[in-house]
Amino acid sequence: MQVKNLMPDMIILDLARSKAAGLETCRILRNHGHFKTLPIIVSTPSNSPEYRAQIYDAGATDIFPVPVSEKEVQNRVHMYLNYRKAMTGLQQYHARMARELKLARAMQDALLPPLSQLEQIAKSHQLAFACRSESSEEMGGDFWGIDVLDADRLFIYITDFSGHGLSASLNTFRLHSLISHDQITARETMTSPADYLEKLNRDLFNLLPTEQYATMLCGIIDLKKNVFTYAAAASTAPVKMTIGVRATQSLDPSGFPLGMIEEARYDVRQVPFKKGEILFFYSDVLTESQDHQGRMIGEEKFLELCQAANMRPDNAQNVTGQVFLDGFMEDFNSRVPRPLLDDLTAVTVTRL
Numbered sequence: 001m002q003v004k005n006l007m008p009d010m011i012i013l014d015l016a017r018s019k020a021a022g023l024e025t026c027r028i029l030r031n032h033g034h035f036k037t038l039p040i041i042v043s044t045p046s047n048s049p050e051y052r053a054q055i056y057d058a059g060a061t062d063i064f065p066v067p068v069s070e071k072e073v074q075n076r077v078h079m080y081l082n083y084r085k086a087m088t089g090l091q092q093y094h095a096r097m098a099r100e101l102k103l104a105r106a107m108q109d110a111l112l113p114p115l116s117q118l119e120q121i122a123k124s125h126q127l128a129f130a131c132r133s134e135s136s137e138e139m140g141g142d143f144w145g146i147d148v149l150d151a152d153r154l155f156i157y158i159t160d161f162s163g164h165g166l167s168a169s170l171n172t173f174r175l176h177s178l179i180s181h182d183q184i185t186a187r188e189t190m191t192s193p194a195d196y197l198e199k200l201n202r203d204l205f206n207l208l209p210t211e212q213y214a215t216m217l218c219g220i221i222d223l224k225k226n227v228f229t230y231a232a233a234a235s236t237a238p239v240k241m242t243i244g245v246r247a248t249q250s251l252d253p254s255g256f257p258l259g260m261i262e263e264a265r266y267d268v269r270q271v272p273f274k275k276g277e278i279l280f281f282y283s284d285v286l287t288e289s290q291d292h293q294g295r296m297i298g299e300e301k302f303l304e305l306c307q308a309a310n311m312r313p314d315n316a317q318n319v320t321g322q323v324f325l326d327g328f329m330e331d332f333n334s335r336v337p338r339p340l341l342d343d344l345t346a347v348t349v350t351r352l
Contacts, residue, residue, distance in 0.1 A: 007034060009084045010077065015044040016066065019051070023058040030059035037087055039080035043068070105135055108169055111143045111176050121146065125154060125223060126352045128320035132329055134344035141168030141214075142283045142345050143176065149220065157218035158235065158281045158345065162257075167212065175214060175258075178203055193218050193231035194266040197258070201233070201266075204259035213257040217281070221273060221349065228273040231266040233258050236287065237299075239280040239306055240271060243324075243350070246307050250299075275351045278321055280306065283345040291335045305331050321348035 003011065011029065015022035026042065029035040042055050043064040055063055061080065064073065118129045125148070141161030149155050157179070161171040178200060196218060204214065217238065219230025228240075232253040240249040251271060256264035273279065287302045297305075309327035325348050 003029070004032065004034070008038070010039045010041070010080055011035075012041045012043060012064070012077075013060070015042055015046075015055075019044070019046070023054060026055075026058040026060055037091075039084055041076065041080065104169060108143070108172060109133070109135075111145075111172060113145055118146070121148060121154065124148070124151075127154075127221075128322075128348075128350040128352055130321040130325040130348045130350075132325055132344065132346040134340065136285075136340050136343050141172050142343050143172055144281060144345055144347055145176075145179065152222060152224040154221040154223075155218065156221060156281070156349065157216060158283070158347065159214050159216040159258075160235070160283055160345075161214045162212055167209075171208065171212060171214065174207055175200070175204065192268055193220060193229060194268045197231045197233055197255070197266045198264065201256070201258045201264050202262060205262040208259040213259040215257050217253060221279075223351075226272060226274045227270050228279060229268060229270045231255065231268055233264075233266065236282055236284050238282075239303070240273070241278045241280065241306065241310050243276050243278060244310065246311055248303050248306050248310075250303070273351060277351050278310075278324065279349045280324075281345075281347045281349075283343060285340055285342040285344050286332065286346065288342070289336045289340060292337055297332075297336070321350040324348060
């Protein structure tokens with residue numbers, strides 16, 4: 001078909017000679033990628049309602065009845081060429097935005113700890129990590145990280161910004177910059193996660209626009225003292241478990257969100273963290289998502305999923321946390337439809 005080589009901006013099909021062939025041509029064009037949104041105007045002397053319906057069913061954009069005035073043809077051609085121009089611009093805009101969002105998503109994924117870092121920490125500090133991250137359709141605002149303080153202590157954090165889209169994504173880079181650069185000295189000398197949150201909160205209060213804030217939990221895993229010392233800023237509640245034991249302990253996540261109140265104060269909390277135990281950190285999509293019946297998962301069902309995953313027979317033999325996380329996500333995925341409305345972050349830290 002020669003028209004495919006011409007790649008026009010608009011087509012006027014004359015069906016005066018052959019109705020059947022013209023309709024088939026229209027259908028063929030609509031099945032070709034370039035012509036799916038192209039204005040196709042059909043010129044026909046027939047004006048019966050049944051035939052007009054066949055023309056539209058074949059994919060025509062509009063119909064020129066015959067006879068038609070030259071001025072009407074000019075007006076409609078002008079209108080549809082403007083339409084085509086606008087559609088082309090919109091498609092180019094969406095394509096550009098898709099490329100930029102893909103790049104931004106890749107940059108945001110780079111904020112997460114690389115596998116090589118986790119493997120090195122696991123070896124040097126006798127820990128095991130299991131991680132799962134999943135992007136929603138929109139840019140999100142959550143990430144997590146872990147750093148070595150010394151031979152016995154590790155600093156771990158998980159954070160989530162309010163909202164979605166570009167603003168939440170940009171805020172993650174703001175916070176990550178503070179954590180990665182401005183706060184290095186503070187972490188190396190840190191003894192109180194609460195003091196650290198208070199410093200971050202003051203910095204974010206001066207950076208964030210009004211009504212934007214972050215939730216966060218950060219803490220120190222002390223392998224020598226067998227404790228996890230932490231402070232929270234309205235985060236999700238990490239879950240502590242013993243491998244193969246049904247009981248779960250939800251840690252206290254209460255505290256003011258970061259960036260909301262300039263002089264906010266935070267509490268230091270501490271729990272035992274011994275060999276054979278798991279800490280499960282996660283983003284709120286695991287509790288706030290709705291199941292296939294439209295019911296929110298909620299805290300109670302979330303803990304039931306944790307217990308079921310921890311009691312799997314193969315979990316006791318595989319103490320890396322990966323079996324637990326795989327089992328949890330398998331059950332969660334069977335209940336919650338995709339796409340998720342928020343980013344998913346799930347991390348387990350297991351004492352070996």
